[in-house]
Amino acid sequence: MSSAVLVAAMSLVTILLRFLPFLIFGKETPKYVSYLGRVLPPAIIGMLVIYCLKDITVSAFPYGLPELISVACVMVVQIWKRNSLISILSGTVMYMILVQTVF
Amino acid sequence: MNRQIIKSAFIKSLPVLAGYIVLGIGFGILMNNAGYGVLWTAAMSIFIYAGSMQYVGVGLLTGGASVLTAIFTTITVNARHLFYSISMIDKYKDSGKYKPYLIFALTDETYSLLCDGNTPDEGNPDFYRFMVSLFDHCYWILGSIIGNLIGSVLPFSTAGIEFSMTALFVAAFTEQWLTAKDRISAVTGIVCTLLCLVIFGRNNFLIPAMILITFVLTILSKRGERTK
DSSP states (O other), X not given: OHHHHHHHHHHHHHHXXXXXXXXXXXXXXXHHHHHHHHHHHHXXXXXXXXXXXXXXXXXXXXXXXHHHHHHHXXXXXXXXXXXXXXXXXXXXXXXXXXXXXXX | OHHHHHHHHHHHHHHHHHHHHHHHHHHHHHHHHTTOOHHHHHHHHHHTOXXXXXXXXXXXXXXXXXXXXXXXXXXXXXXXXXXXXXXXXXXXXXXXXXXXXXXXXXXXHHHHHHTTXXXXXSSOXXXXXXXXXXXXXXXXXXXXXXXXXXXXXXXXXXXXXXXXXXXXXXHHHHHHHHHOXXXXXXXXXXXXXXXXXXXXXXXXXXXXXXXXXXXXXXXXXXXXXXXX
């Protein structure tokens, strides 16, 4: 029973967070919010990249090397092929090989 | 016509497939170890549908947290979703009957697939976004159910496969970098987040980073107006 209440609370708060900006600004979007909406995506994706890499430690072995090498791999393949499926696949395979066999 | 859109949406969602199945399996295993069966697991994946929050949520359930703790934790972990919604307001504005679900299903990964605003030239763009969101949601639910039922007996080592989510964001970042007219926003995102990570530590940097990013982008807009 109490588990159901907790799950409901987590669900409702998550839904509320996702809907809140639409509830407040949805009808008439202020210019400032539209501006933010336009410029935010690259910044948010940058933030998510750092967020995913937050647990690496650069001062001790393996110095975040598996992550950094694989990130570089994704970038190079993306610039080369411009196909995110291929770049994600090669980066992930690279990372799995590195953590399972090298490091 | 619709079949063509569904096919495009499926292809678009493929980068999320592996990651969601694997992270979903991870969540399913955690739930299993905590003594929760497949119904609880599926319910959380259907109704919460927020990866990192569900991982944290297992701890809340087993630790017997209070409702207030659950609410506060959810706000801290998921506050970044405010950001996604703000930047999708104009794109989702006229999506009609699809709008509630599009907003509900706006996870990090779905956001990263749809935030560039590109949709196929033909067909209804809202239906396309709806299908991409729905595919992602299904992968997540499916992964968590698989994990809950059989996860701990997987026959091969999947160590490291969770990197596909990082790779997804790196690929999206690189692509935006290549196509953007100006890169100031991308640089702002990286620099502000790194700065906050160093100052506030890995457990508390996300909300300060969001505030700092908004602040810097606001100042940049003011300066842009003045030079015009």
